[in-house]
Amino acid sequence: MPTFEDRLTITDQLVSTLRDAILxxxxxxxKLYSVYKIADEFGVSRTPVREAMLRLADAGMVxxxxxxxxxxxxxxxxxxxxxxxxxLLLEVPAAARxxxxxxxxxxxxxxxxxxxxxxxxxxRDEAEFMSRDRVLHELILxxxxxxxxxxxxxxxxxxxxxxxASTVDRSRSLADILVEHRPIVVAIAAHDSASAxxxxxxxxxxxxxxxLNQLVDEGRDSGYLDPDWVDAFPTYHGHAH
Amino acid sequence: MPTFEDRLTITDQLVSTLRDAILxxxxxxxKLYSVYKIADEFGVSRTPVREAMLRLADAGMVxxxxxxxxxxxxxxxxxxxxxxxxxLLLEVPAAARxxxxxxxxxxxxxxxxxxxxxxxxxxRDEAEFMSRDRVLHELILxxxxxxxxxxxxxxxxxxxxxxxASTVDRSRSLADILVEHRPIVVAIAAHDSASAxxxxxxxxxxxxxxxLNQLVDEGRDSGYLDPDWVDAFPTYHGHAH
DNA sequence: CTTGGCACAGTAGCATGCTACTTGTCAACA
DNA sequence: TGTTGACAAGTAGCATGCTACTGTGCCAAG
Numbered sequence: 001m002p003t004f005e006d007r008l009t010i011t012d013q014l015v016s017t018l019r020d021a022i023l024x025x026x027x028x029x030x031k032l033y034s035v036y037k038i039a040d041e042f043g044v045s046r047t048p049v050r051e052a053m054l055r056l057a058d059a060g061m062v063x064x065x066x067x068x069x070x071x072x073x074x075x076x077x078x079x080x081x082x083x084x085x086x087x088l089l090l091e092v093p094a095a096a097r098x099x100x101x102x103x104x105x106x107x108x109x110x111x112x113x114x115x116x117x118x119x120x121x122x123x124r125d126e127a128e129f130m131s132r133d134r135v136l137h138e139l140i141l142x143x144x145x146x147x148x149x150x151x152x153x154x155x156x157x158x159x160x161x162x163x164x165a166s167t168v169d170r171s172r173s174l175a176d177i178l179v180e181h182r183p184i185v186v187a188i189a190a191h192d193s194a195s196a197x198x199x200x201x202x203x204x205x206x207x208x209x210x211x212l213n214q215l216v217d218e219g220r221d222s223g224y225l226d227p228d229w230v231d232a233f234p235t236y237h238g239h240a241h
Numbered sequence: 242m243p244t245f246e247d248r249l250t251i252t253d254q255l256v257s258t259l260r261d262a263i264l265x266x267x268x269x270x271x272k273l274y275s276v277y278k279i280a281d282e283f284g285v286s287r288t289p290v291r292e293a294m295l296r297l298a299d300a301g302m303v304x305x306x307x308x309x310x311x312x313x314x315x316x317x318x319x320x321x322x323x324x325x326x327x328x329l330l331l332e333v334p335a336a337a338r339x340x341x342x343x344x345x346x347x348x349x350x351x352x353x354x355x356x357x358x359x360x361x362x363x364x365r366d367e368a369e370f371m372s373r374d375r376v377l378h379e380l381i382l383x384x385x386x387x388x389x390x391x392x393x394x395x396x397x398x399x400x401x402x403x404x405x406a407s408t409v410d411r412s413r414s415l416a417d418i419l420v421e422h423r424p425i426v427v428a429i430a431a432h433d434s435a436s437a438x439x440x441x442x443x444x445x446x447x448x449x450x451x452x453l454n455q456l457v458d459e460g461r462d463s464g465y466l467d468p469d470w471v472d473a474f475p476t477y478h479g480h481a482h
Numbered sequence: 483c484t485t486g487g488c489a490c491a492g493t494a495g496c497a498t499g500c501t502a503c504t505t506g507t508c509a510a511c512a
Numbered sequence: 513t514g515t516t517g518a519c520a521a522g523t524a525g526c527a528t529g530c531t532a533c534t535g536t537g538c539c540a541a542g
Contacts, residue, residue, distance in 0.1 A: 009494090009495065009496090010495080010496070011495080011496090034522075034523060034524085035523080035524075036522080036523070036524095044496080044497090045496055045497040045498070046496095046497080046498080046524095047495080047496055047497065047498090048495080048496065048497095050524085050525090051292065051295060051495095054292060054295065054296070055295070055299060058296060058299055064524070064525095065504095065523090065524085066503075066504080066523085066524060066525080067502075067503045067504050067505090067522085067523050067524050067525085068503095068504065068505080068522090068523065068524075069522085069523060069524080070524090079389070082387045082388060082389040082390065083389060085387055085390070086331075086387070086389055086390060086393065089330055089331055089334055089390075090327075090330055090331075093330055093474040093475055093476055094474070096474070096475045097473060097474050097475070144473070144474070145467075145473075146323045146326055146327070146473075147323060148320070148323040148324060148327055148397070149323070149326070149327060149330075152327065152393060156389070193475065197475070226386075232338060232385070232386075232387075233334040233335070233337070233338050233385070233477075234334055234337045234338070234434065234438070234477045235334055235476075235477050236474075236475045236476050236477050250524090250525065250526090251525080251526070252525080252526090275492075275493060275494085276493080276494075277492080277493070277494095285526080285527090286526055286527040286528070287494095287526095287527080287528080288525080288526055288527065288528090289525080289526065289527095291494085291495090292525095305494070305495095306493090306494085306534090307493085307494055307495080307533075307534080308492085308493050308494050308495085308532075308533045308534045308535090309492085309493060309494075309533095309534060309535075310492085310493060310494080311494090
């Protein structure tokens, strides 16, 4: 008896839709919205909208304000630093472990994903590129055989993705980021965990630095920034470079 | 004008209450419950109960089953391994950083907490002991100055706390666990980050091993267990021991 | 004894009703 | 002009109504 996979609830669909809306800037940070209006807009009742927003509130993307509405939260530079510090702690060892555990199937997958990223980069298709980037990182994380690790990083990444909608010339950054991924993939294919770790570390540091600079350049968030955030935690580095 | 702190919503109160109920075994793992009955029991409507359970479902403590109820999930050995692998990745560097950043205030706090743990241990007050243990770990994590790190570990710990209610002689383990905390605190007070990392690593490994063995001894979860889970990820160790 | 189907009770998911509270407006007034 | 205060609009939070769906038990047919 083929038990059908539970069909998605309206709430589940709204979580994705509304999260995308926030990430794409359709719901603007800092502004107040109401469950009433969102529900009308989507032609559903208030309940699933509220439940979806509560999930996003849990993830730190919005905040409910009693009897006023909910506010889309602006990612602060501080948060960005915290996220990239955690990604260093999690993804660098994960890359090393992926290199240790890599089999032919995984190697084929990551190489295929890298090719797709290259294609998206030369096509200047930023959305596709970012999507492929995410998948590649998740492949590497999944290879470490720890589901909670994958979930942790996934939720961390949502925080940073809010910034993707800003209007900066990315053509160069896109190529840059691509170049950083190749040594990770190569190291994994060669079962060279130290190199994989080093390459992943370099990549995450570079990406984080770019995003932080972007935030500062935009004049947002004059708050405290730790210039040494990269070396805040002692970590497994792979080899020095 | 003293803006009063928003009074807690019923949902917020229920999240704590119901989570405690699960951790204390009042809601039994594997059993099906219904929002209807819980709502009646607490004298509130179904909505806040449902919203609270949805938060716990997000945290992985329960799972809703369509038109059937919600099931309290049993922590599997697999999950336990994953949690302790992540805690190694996060708390060991955090301990090292805490040692680097420690000031008089922090040192006083952790030492005070350690004393309280010792008192609770000799009084065989397991609940108090576990509570102090949690606070000590959170102090160390908070010293790393990364709120998302604190939150990540906090949610990870909830998963393992489900096991606390089982009936095993803990008097020895209690003393054991206390002994492991002292070198962490001493290293932090001495600003010796390598020793702090090594002590934290040893502690987490020992605690994880104890809980895993307990699970296996109880015959639960015959599933796959990686005997080398400790060394799965290359990490910063502090010094060898 | 086995099988099948059929009524029945119980539930999540969604829709909607209701209320206390917050904020903004604007007129009356000092 | 500046201040106040009643009033209106809008909202989250909670309560409740409604429905399609699920598993269970009974009973009859084989």
